[in-house]
Amino acid sequence: MEPAKIYLKPGKDKSLRNRNPWLFSGAVDRVEEFEENGQPAEIMTAHGGFLGMGYVNPESQIVCRVLSWEKQEIDRAFLEERIRASIGRRAMVLGDSTDSCRVVNSEGDFLPGLIVDQYGAGIVLQILTAGMEFFRDDILGILRDELHPAFIVERSDTASRREEGLEERTGVIGGTVDGPVEIVENGRRFRVDVLRGQKTGFYLDQRESRRIVGSLAGGKRVLNLFSYTGGFSVYAAAAGASEVISVDSSGPALDLARENMALNGFDGVSARYVRSDVFDFLNAESGPWDLIVLDPPAFAARKAQVDQAARGYKDLNMRCLRKLAPGGILATYSCSHHVDRTLFRQIAYSAAVDAERDTQVIVQTAHPLDHPFDLCHKEGEYLKGIILRVR
Ligand code: SAH
Numbered sequence: 001m002e003p004a005k006i007y008l009k010p011g012k013d014k015s016l017r018n019r020n021p022w023l024f025s026g027a028v029d030r031v032e033e034f035e036e037n038g039q040p041a042e043i044m045t046a047h048g049g050f051l052g053m054g055y056v057n058p059e060s061q062i063v064c065r066v067l068s069w070e071k072q073e074i075d076r077a078f079l080e081e082r083i084r085a086s087i088g089r090r091a092m093v094l095g096d097s098t099d100s101c102r103v104v105n106s107e108g109d110f111l112p113g114l115i116v117d118q119y120g121a122g123i124v125l126q127i128l129t130a131g132m133e134f135f136r137d138d139i140l141g142i143l144r145d146e147l148h149p150a151f152i153v154e155r156s157d158t159a160s161r162r163e164e165g166l167e168e169r170t171g172v173i174g175g176t177v178d179g180p181v182e183i184v185e186n187g188r189r190f191r192v193d194v195l196r197g198q199k200t201g202f203y204l205d206q207r208e209s210r211r212i213v214g215s216l217a218g219g220k221r222v223l224n225l226f227s228y229t230g231g232f233s234v235y236a237a238a239a240g241a242s243e244v245i246s247v248d249s250s251g252p253a254l255d256l257a258r259e260n261m262a263l264n265g266f267d268g269v270s271a272r273y274v275r276s277d278v279f280d281f282l283n284a285e286s287g288p289w290d291l292i293v294l295d296p297p298a299f300a301a302r303k304a305q306v307d308q309a310a311r312g313y314k315d316l317n318m319r320c321l322r323k324l325a326p327g328g329i330l331a332t333y334s335c336s337h338h339v340d341r342t343l344f345r346q347i348a349y350s351a352a353v354d355a356e357r358d359t360q361v362i363v364q365t366a367h368p369l370d371h372p373f374d375l376c377h378k379e380g381e382y383l384k385g386i387i388l389r390v391r
Contacts, residue, residue, distance in 0.1 A: 003040040003074065004056045005032040006064055010046040019376035021066040021112055023054070028063050031056060037165065038134030040074035054112075055131025059165040065112035065131060076138040082111050083142050093370045094118075100183040100192075101370040102204050103147070107380045108373040116143065117200045119192055120183045122151035122175060124200040130164045140173070151175030153194045155201075170195075180256065182263075186211050188234050189263045191256055198253070203231060206295065206333075208368040209385050210235045213293060213331050216362075216387070217241045220290035220329075225278050225320070230257025232293045232331075237266040241291070245272045247281050278316070287323035291331070294320050298336040298382075306338045310347055313339065317351035321359070324390050329362070337382035344384045358391040 008016075012027035029046060034056065041056035041064055053074050054066040067074055067082075086109040093101045104116035106128065113129030123143060127133050143149065152174035161168060172195070180191035185207055194201040214235030222236040227246035236244050246257045254273045261271055274281060278296070294316060300309035313334060320330050334344050352359040365385035367373060373380035 001035060001039050002033060003042045003053065004034040006030075006041050006043045006056060007032070007048075008043070008045055008051070013045050013051060016043065016051050016066065019069065019374075021054070021107055021110075021374065021377055022062050022379065023064040023066065025058075025061055025063050031058055031063070034058065036134065038130035038132070042071070055129070055134060057130040057164055060130065060163060065107075065129065067110070067112070076135070076142070079111070079135055079138055080142050082109070083116075083139070084146055085109075086111065087146055089372075090118075090370055093368070097187040098185050098207070100185060100202070100204060101207075103370070105371050105373075107377045108371065110374070114139065115200070117202075117204060118147070118149075119181050119194055119201065121149065122153070122177070122181060122194070123147060123149040124153045124155055124194050126158060126200060127154070127156045127166075127169075128158055128160050128164070130166060133164075133166055144174070149174065151177050151181075153177055153200075155194070155199075180259075186214075186235075188238060190229065190231070190234070190260050191263065192229070193252070193256065196252070197256075198228065198250075203228060203295075205335075205368060205371050205383055206231060207370075209331065209333070209365045209387075212363060212365065212387065213291070214239045216329055216331075217291055221288075221325075223247070223287070223289040223292045223323075225281070225293060226295045226297065227257055227293075228253045228295075230254075230260045232295070233257060233271070234260050234264050234266070236291070236293075237261060237269045237271070238264060241269070243270040243272075245274060245289075247274045247276055247278055249275065249277055251275055282316075282319050282323070288325040289323060289328060290325050291329045292320045292324060294330065294332045295335075296333070299334075300336040300338040303338050306336075306343075309336055309339055310343060313344075313347045314351050314354075317348055318355045321351055321355035321357045321390060324357070326391065327389065329387065329389050330359075331385065331387045333365075333383065333385040335383050337379060339384075340381075341384050345386070348386050348388070352388075360389045360391070362387045362389055 052066040113132035115126040192201040217236035217239040
């Protein structure tokens with residue numbers, strides 16, 4: 001299909017010239033030769049000067065996402081090259097002790113709207129935009145050719161799809177999956193519910209942090225708040241924690257947390273699985289603990305919620321700091337991209353001041369190697385962590 005032609009309003013080309021791949025509707029004057037949502041598109045200044053190639057969706061606030069700053073055809077061959085390159089970059093993550101990672105990270109791999117996670121021998125994909133939906137068959141073909149997956153599951157059930165005018169689509173589209181699949185991460189085993197679990201089933205983005213927390217957990221009483229399926233709990237138990245408490249509001253997540261601990265042979269570890277709202281749990285139990293992991297869901301889904309989210313994060317962090325024994329460690333995270341790194345530091349600082357604890361930053365964590373983001377697309381950065389020790 002011939003590319004549609006997108007003409008910008010005069011003076012509205014700054015963001016694209018700064019190589020941000022998102023073109024918002026406010027900058028667009030008109031779209032010509034448009035046939036179908038998601039079709040390839042060429043972007044031009046008001047005067048017809050070439051700016052980039054992408055795909056178009058006039059129904060979305062983000063009318064176009066740029067795929068290339070050069071004039072070239074956007075077709076299966078183009079996607080094949082990008083996907084193959086992305087897969088090639090994962091060699092640094094995958095190996096004998098880790099068989100799962102994010103293979104394609106949307107804008108971060110210059111493939112806006114496409115997420116592909118590898119879980120052992122199979123893959124889970126998320127198609128977030130009309131442009132990637134337009135190329136869905138090609139993408140599936142490429143992934144089959146390149147990865148030969150034992151199964152393919154689609155989890156295109158994100159809120160962003162609605163904003164693109166797309167229906168949800170989930171299910172097994174290749175091979176068989178009839179329950180949780182088993183993966184290995186840094187030598188630890190996990191069962192992952194790729195069909196019904198959160199996101200694509202597992203928080204692959206916390207792999208590095210789990211490893212670091214594991215290295216600090218020996219002999220400690222560990223409280224894992226917002227535990228999901230027990231990622232941090234398993235690493236802590238493996239490191240020889242004396243006690244591990246996993247707290248989450250999701251029953252199915254805690255069931256898997258329990259299974260994951262058993263799978264790694266930690267039946268004997270003193271472990272508790274508490275199905276509760278974390279705020280209620282903290283009201284009811286005073287500790288003290290030696291290591292608290294605080295990995296809440298995103299509190300700010302939009303920019304307008306940032307102030308409220310910051311107050312929520314601060315309150316939680318302050319309460320956790322108060323419940324640490326002397327020398328205790330807090331591993332605290334935020335995955336709201338609207339709460340940036342500077343604000344998150346500020347939140348941790350305010351929490352420490354109000355908790356009246358001296359704190360020592362041991363390490364700050366970020367996206368792992370398989371979750372790159374495009375430096376010109378700050379919207380792609382979301383995960384921040386601070387691991388600190390109190391006196
Ligand atoms: N640390 C986890 C990922 C945490 S995701 C890992 O490494 O895998 C956030 C979790 O918070 C989800 O499992 C969700 O069920 C849980 N959750 C969200 N709100 C909650 C609340 N108010 N109280 C307890 N758990 C909550």
